[in-house]
Amino acid sequence: MKIALIVEYEGTRYHGSQIQASVPTIQGELECALMMVTGERIRTSSACRTDQGVHAKGQVVALRTDSLLPPKTLAQALNYYLPDDIAIRDAFEVNDGFDPRRDALSREYCYYIWNSATPSPLLRRSAYFVPRPLEIAAMNEACQALLGTHDFAPFASSLNGRKNTVRTIYRAGVVREGDLVTSHMVAHSFLPHQVRHTMGALVKVGLGKSDVTAFYEILRSKKPAAAGPALPPHGLCLLKVNYPGGVK
Numbered sequence: 001m002k003i004a005l006i007v008e009y010e011g012t013r014y015h016g017s018q019i020q021a022s023v024p025t026i027q028g029e030l031e032c033a034l035m036m037v038t039g040e041r042i043r044t045s046s047a048c049r050t051d052q053g054v055h056a057k058g059q060v061v062a063l064r065t066d067s068l069l070p071p072k073t074l075a076q077a078l079n080y081y082l083p084d085d086i087a088i089r090d091a092f093e094v095n096d097g098f099d100p101r102r103d104a105l106s107r108e109y110c111y112y113i114w115n116s117a118t119p120s121p122l123l124r125r126s127a128y129f130v131p132r133p134l135e136i137a138a139m140n141e142a143c144q145a146l147l148g149t150h151d152f153a154p155f156a157s158s159l160n161g162r163k164n165t166v167r168t169i170y171r172a173g174v175v176r177e178g179d180l181v182t183s184h185m186v187a188h189s190f191l192p193h194q195v196r197h198t199m200g201a202l203v204k205v206g207l208g209k210s211d212v213t214a215f216y217e218i219l220r221s222k223k224p225a226a227a228g229p230a231l232p233p234h235g236l237c238l239l240k241v242n243y244p245g246g247v248k
Helices: 027-037 071-079 136-141 194-206 213-222
Strands: 003-009 056-062 086-093 104-115 148-151 166-177 180-187 237-244
Touching: 003 027, 027 056, 027 071, 027 086, 056 148, 071 086, 086 213, 104 136, 104 194, 136 180, 136 194, 136 213, 180 194, 194 213, 194 237
Parallel strands: 056 237
Antiparallel strands: 003 056, 003 086, 104 180, 104 237, 148 166, 166 180
């Protein structure tokens, strides 16, 4: 049986989602819990690779198992063994050919900024603190440059020999609710660190350290890593992965 899991996690203490030797990862914890529940050594695959410190609300993970447990029951059993910063929110039986990465139509990310004169202890692990006021209108004007299909090499930190740096952004915008500023981006896929580098450039615009014209010029330059430093990972969250007709 092939199963898809919807996984939520706080990434603070993990070295990313993908399994690595001798360090805690989301995949490592999931596969350990699967062993406890099913007695099987199961290798999982996910829709997206999240970096160290990045969170997720709707990561999609697929696996094969010989267990006779229904998917919902399996999810409940996994939650018993998983640490309290990882949880299975839902589980479905999927067709045998389902690939969580290749079958995805789009990925949705949010980056959270606490924009206040004083920090928020409650949000210190999930929102980046910016004490100076951000100009949201200017940030949204810059976001218009991102929409559509472009070469996003300027917003990637490391291409690792990657030849295709063209991506399509379906949605990009910034909203403020009180002191919390949220940027929501939706694309078919993203380059390594693309959202965090984009946010670094947008915050410069919002603080008046750069302007919309300069932001457009960065995108048009096609120069790798031209956008400058990325914002820290703890403000980033994978919200959702979308599939034709949903996960199936």
